Amino acid sequence: MKSVSTFAEKLQAATQNNKSLLCVGLDVDAQLAPPHLLERDDWIVEFNRGIVEATHDLVCAYKPNVAFYEAYGAQGMRALKATLELIPDEIPVIADAKRGDIGNTASAYASAMFDHYGFHAVTVNPYLGRDSLEPFLERDDRGIIILCKTSNPGSSDFQDVLCQYEDRTIPLWELVAERVVEWNTRGNCGLVVGATYPAILERVRGIADDLPILIPGIGPQAGDLQGAVRAGAPRQDSLAIVNAARQVIYASRGDDWKQAARQAALDLRRDINDARPAFAELR
Amino acid sequence: MKSVSTFAEKLQAATQNNKSLLCVGLDVDAQLAPPHLLERDDWIVEFNRGIVEATHDLVCAYKPNVAFYEAYGAQGMRALKATLELIPDEIPVIADAKRGDIGNTASAYASAMFDHYGFHAVTVNPYLGRDSLEPFLERDDRGIIILCKTSNPGSSDFQDVLCQYEDRTIPLWELVAERVVEWNTRGNCGLVVGATYPAILERVRGIADDLPILIPGIGPQAGDLQGAVRAGAPRQDSLAIVNAARQVIYASRGDDWKQAARQAALDLRRDINDARPAFAELR
Numbered sequence: 001m002k003s004v005s006t007f008a009e010k011l012q013a014a015t016q017n018n019k020s021l022l023c024v025g026l027d028v029d030a031q032l033a034p035p036h037l038l039e040r041d042d043w044i045v046e047f048n049r050g051i052v053e054a055t056h057d058l059v060c061a062y063k064p065n066v067a068f069y070e071a072y073g074a075q076g077m078r079a080l081k082a083t084l085e086l087i088p089d090e091i092p093v094i095a096d097a098k099r100g101d102i103g104n105t106a107s108a109y110a111s112a113m114f115d116h117y118g119f120h121a122v123t124v125n126p127y128l129g130r131d132s133l134e135p136f137l138e139r140d141d142r143g144i145i146i147l148c149k150t151s152n153p154g155s156s157d158f159q160d161v162l163c164q165y166e167d168r169t170i171p172l173w174e175l176v177a178e179r180v181v182e183w184n185t186r187g188n189c190g191l192v193v194g195a196t197y198p199a200i201l202e203r204v205r206g207i208a209d210d211l212p213i214l215i216p217g218i219g220p221q222a223g224d225l226q227g228a229v230r231a232g233a234p235r236q237d238s239l240a241i242v243n244a245a246r247q248v249i250y251a252s253r254g255d256d257w258k259q260a261a262r263q264a265a266l267d268l269r270r271d272i273n274d275a276r277p278a279f280a281e282l283r
Numbered sequence: 284m285k286s287v288s289t290f291a292e293k294l295q296a297a298t299q300n301n302k303s304l305l306c307v308g309l310d311v312d313a314q315l316a317p318p319h320l321l322e323r324d325d326w327i328v329e330f331n332r333g334i335v336e337a338t339h340d341l342v343c344a345y346k347p348n349v350a351f352y353e354a355y356g357a358q359g360m361r362a363l364k365a366t367l368e369l370i371p372d373e374i375p376v377i378a379d380a381k382r383g384d385i386g387n388t389a390s391a392y393a394s395a396m397f398d399h400y401g402f403h404a405v406t407v408n409p410y411l412g413r414d415s416l417e418p419f420l421e422r423d424d425r426g427i428i429i430l431c432k433t434s435n436p437g438s439s440d441f442q443d444v445l446c447q448y449e450d451r452t453i454p455l456w457e458l459v460a461e462r463v464v465e466w467n468t469r470g471n472c473g474l475v476v477g478a479t480y481p482a483i484l485e486r487v488r489g490i491a492d493d494l495p496i497l498i499p500g501i502g503p504q505a506g507d508l509q510g511a512v513r514a515g516a517p518r519q520d521s522l523a524i525v526n527a528a529r530q531v532i533y534a535s536r537g538d539d540w541k542q543a544a545r546q547a548a549l550d551l552r553r554d555i556n557d558a559r560p561a562f563a564e565l566r
Contacts, residue, residue, distance in 0.1 A: 027387075027388070029387075065384070065388050065391075067382075067384055067388045067389075067391040067392045067395065068388070068391050070360075070391070070392065070395040070399075071391040071392075071394050071395045071399065072399075073360060073361075073364065073395075073399050073400075074357040074358075074360045074361040074364070075357075077353075077356060077357045077360050078356075078357040081356065081357070096388075098382070098383055098384050098408075098411075099350075099381070100381055100383070100408055100410075101348070101350055101379075101381050102433060102434070102435040102437075103435065104310075104312075105310070105348050105350045105351070105379075106350075108348075108350040108351050108353070108354040109350045109353065109354075111354050112350065112353040112354045112356075116353075116354065116355075116356050117356075125381075125383055125408050125410050126410065126440075126441060127383075127408050127409065127410040127430060127433075127441060127442065128381075128430070128433050128435060128437060128438060128442075129433075129435065129436075129437025129438050129439065129440030129441060129442070130437045130440050131435050131436060131437030132433075132435060132437055147410060147411070150385060150410075150411050150412075150415075151385070152385040152386065152411060152412065152414050152415060153412075153414060154385075154411060154412025154413045154414030154415055155411060155412050156412065157409075157412030157413050157462065158409060158410060158412060158455065158458070158459070158462075159410065159411075159412070161446045161447070161448060161455070161458065162446065162447040163444045163445065163446055163447075163455070164444070164445040164446075164447075164452065165444065169447065172441065172444070172446075172455070175441070175444065176441070179440065179441075
């Protein structure tokens, strides 16, 4: 009987096989996709098929952001399900959903993401507390990636607020990281920390030594990609998921859109690996 | 030309016309719905149609929790759209989505909820900060109802943590309430505070005098419904939205399910109004 692999095992295998920390964000957008595709009713699926064909040997994961599919209503949700089916089995797929709700509602979200769509991991929001995450946490074969310090400037509004916790004063993001490490009794938790805050990434990596860290916010504006990679993935076996969406999938809107996406993924994988001594052979 | 009414105006009108603070949560669940309905492909819409027919003159709002529709995939999302279309124009409909994301993703969520589905208001999560809420806040005709203190026990994990803010030490829920009052420049914000914490409801009402407060968590376990109502709606013109889902919509699974839902809504409206001197005529 084939054993079910966990999200972390699947992520580790894809990371090693493809020598890559790059996650491609499948954030569909009719305004940015190649115009000639839009004539088709199933353009979302065909676009994703092209991106996956062009990049599946270069990534450690794919991450559709569910919002972009919801914006297309039922058609979008059908396309999301079809997208999950066309991604090769060996690549984990993360639902970027940032869900957070309670009781039977949280159970419904977990069921939607893991059972209906078949995602291997999902991003969730910690604001409602541990019991809100329990329907996700109890799924020990799936990954639960909890928002800690997000990449946007407004993340300072609440995430950076200094909190009193057990005789110490620490920012909320640090408290979230500490609590998630406590809650990780099934070994299925991860954290989100934006590439825009390399010093916080380094600190969170210190608190959550062996958790996968999903790192959004790289791109032209982010500056020090390699600094973020070194902070988030200091060891050869560190699990880090460095997400890029638009700069890969919309690298070109012309007939060369697949080749352009592949080249962008190759370039990013190289730039990320340049910060990682363990993958020196790819330099 | 007919002027567009804001969410608060719509809520105020429905509250006055129906003499009700009761919001019915349209949380569809095949395990709890009348079994004879389930034979139909469109059972979700037919169930909601029955509940709306039975209760539309007794409520100030409806609140579908999006998770329950997502759990049924594309079929569920079609049913959600059809449900919006069958609710009378004069009753505002709140998407309980608890969304929170950044930049163009937040814009996609706002577009999905307000434009594709046509919701009048949406619940959102504050953890990502003000800029994450901006695509919602800029919609001045829609309501943005921000999680403050949720009804679940785990809300204490982060929402109750004491924060240092401008020389004061206040719980995170209080900081959220204060910041939302600052951010309410377009008059379209509201807050979520659970009925399970009447003292916090009273304090939030003091901070956010004229904001709508969405109050979930009533029901057999919650205890003091009237205490929560007095705290959340101390004045005749206080905007409070007291949500009940299962105890109304699943009051019976038999042939009398519509009548049972109506009776449950009548009973709850009366119990809520018993705490409100302004609605004494309904006692």
